[in-house]
Amino acid sequence: MNNRKYIMSFTSMGDYRLEVMKRISENLNNKLTIYAGDQAFDPSIRLINNNDMFYKRIKNVFLLQRKFLYQFIPFREYLACDVLLLDLNPRIINVWLLVILRRFLGKPVVVWGHAFPRGGAKSKSDMVRGLLRKLSKNVIVYTESQSKELKEISPFLNVVAAPNALYSKSQMCFVNNAQREDILYVGRLVKEKTKILLKGFIKACEIISFEARLIFVGDGSEKKSLENIVSTLPVEIRSRIFFLGHVAGHEKISKLYSSTFVSVSPGYVGLSITQSFSFGVPMIISKDEPHAPEIEAAIEGENSAFFSTDEIDSLSTQLLGFYNDRRRWVTKGNQIVHSCQRLYSVEVMADRICSALVEI
Numbered sequence: 001m002n003n004r005k006y007i008m009s010f011t012s013m014g015d016y017r018l019e020v021m022k023r024i025s026e027n028l029n030n031k032l033t034i035y036a037g038d039q040a041f042d043p044s045i046r047l048i049n050n051n052d053m054f055y056k057r058i059k060n061v062f063l064l065q066r067k068f069l070y071q072f073i074p075f076r077e078y079l080a081c082d083v084l085l086l087d088l089n090p091r092i093i094n095v096w097l098l099v100i101l102r103r104f105l106g107k108p109v110v111v112w113g114h115a116f117p118r119g120g121a122k123s124k125s126d127m128v129r130g131l132l133r134k135l136s137k138n139v140i141v142y143t144e145s146q147s148k149e150l151k152e153i154s155p156f157l158n159v160v161a162a163p164n165a166l167y168s169k170s171q172m173c174f175v176n177n178a179q180r181e182d183i184l185y186v187g188r189l190v191k192e193k194t195k196i197l198l199k200g201f202i203k204a205c206e207i208i209s210f211e212a213r214l215i216f217v218g219d220g221s222e223k224k225s226l227e228n229i230v231s232t233l234p235v236e237i238r239s240r241i242f243f244l245g246h247v248a249g250h251e252k253i254s255k256l257y258s259s260t261f262v263s264v265s266p267g268y269v270g271l272s273i274t275q276s277f278s279f280g281v282p283m284i285i286s287k288d289e290p291h292a293p294e295i296e297a298a299i300e301g302e303n304s305a306f307f308s309t310d311e312i313d314s315l316s317t318q319l320l321g322f323y324n325d326r327r328r329w330v331t332k333g334n335q336i337v338h339s340c341q342r343l344y345s346v347e348v349m350a351d352r353i354c355s356a357l358v359e360i
């Protein structure tokens with residue numbers, strides 16, 4: 001590998017990035033320095049634990065009710081390095097300064113993030129994001145579909161798809177012959193959507209007496225409200241609903257999924273979908289949501305099913321269907337894992353990011 005010096009700089013470093021960033025660090029060895037801010041735009045996002053710190057923390061200052069961000073960075077280092085990777089986020093003031101200055105100096109910048117705003121390629125705000133893409137040497141996006149769409153819009157751009165991943169291939173596994181009685185939700189309890197899941201489960205319990213348990217993993221502002229609802233339920237229902245809070249670590253997460261026959265995304269899909277598939281567990285998904293790019297991993301009937309958004313009856317029907325058909329879904333577990341290993345592993349993600357940095 002060449003003797004270039006690389007810097008990667010991020011708004012923050014969520015704990016879900018731990019494995020992929022470790023692999024990137026190993027690939028680039030002592031040629032890479034990583035910087036990340038001390039807090040995220042969304043304060044509920046958990047950052048990498050200090051015990052796992054392999055990067056340098058920088059000070060974040062949010063402006064106008066967290067709509068914009070300025071970071072106190074070592075500008076000279078950022079300008080001097082051979083290749084600089086930044087967030088593809090036009091709300092970060094530093095990004096604009098660095099992209100423009102390094103372009104003037106003839107030094108490349110790679111940007112990494114969502115190809116388009118939440119509103120899509122045709123939204124007005126994409127004009128701003130589009131300018132940032134054009135000023136960069138390489139663009140790394142989260143999915144193959146985003147890469148294809150971006151290349152069609154801007155064929156002159158160098159675009160690399162690095163699908164979001166949580167685990168290495170060896171960490172992905174399906175536990176055969178496990179007793180699977182759980183319905184699992186993993187995510188922040190911050191939206192009304194989690195109440196839809198709870199009500200759907202209650203509705204299913206009222207239709208038939210089934211032995212499934214509902215497990216909530218995560219924290220957030222809705223937790224207390226959900227617990228209050230559960231406390232009013234008959235004991236035969238509330239005794240099968242559990243709030244575990246934040247759960248971290250591959251071993252603990254793997255154990256949770258080993259007793260799960262289906263996971264649920266009652267709102268927009270994010271990284272929880274590839275996490276579920278990493279352990280061979282299918283997912284029930286709310287149909288009409290502004291899903292994150294990871295939704296492209298969902299193949300209806302093969303690893304997922306959809307319910308009509310915000311319709312409790314539709315969700316309860318899917319829950320009952322998966323429960324009654326769980327033995328057939330178990331036979332798909334290993335194939336779900338194999339597909340995830342092929343497309344959504346840490347190895348694939350990290351290697352593609354490294355290629356975008358090195359082959360420039």
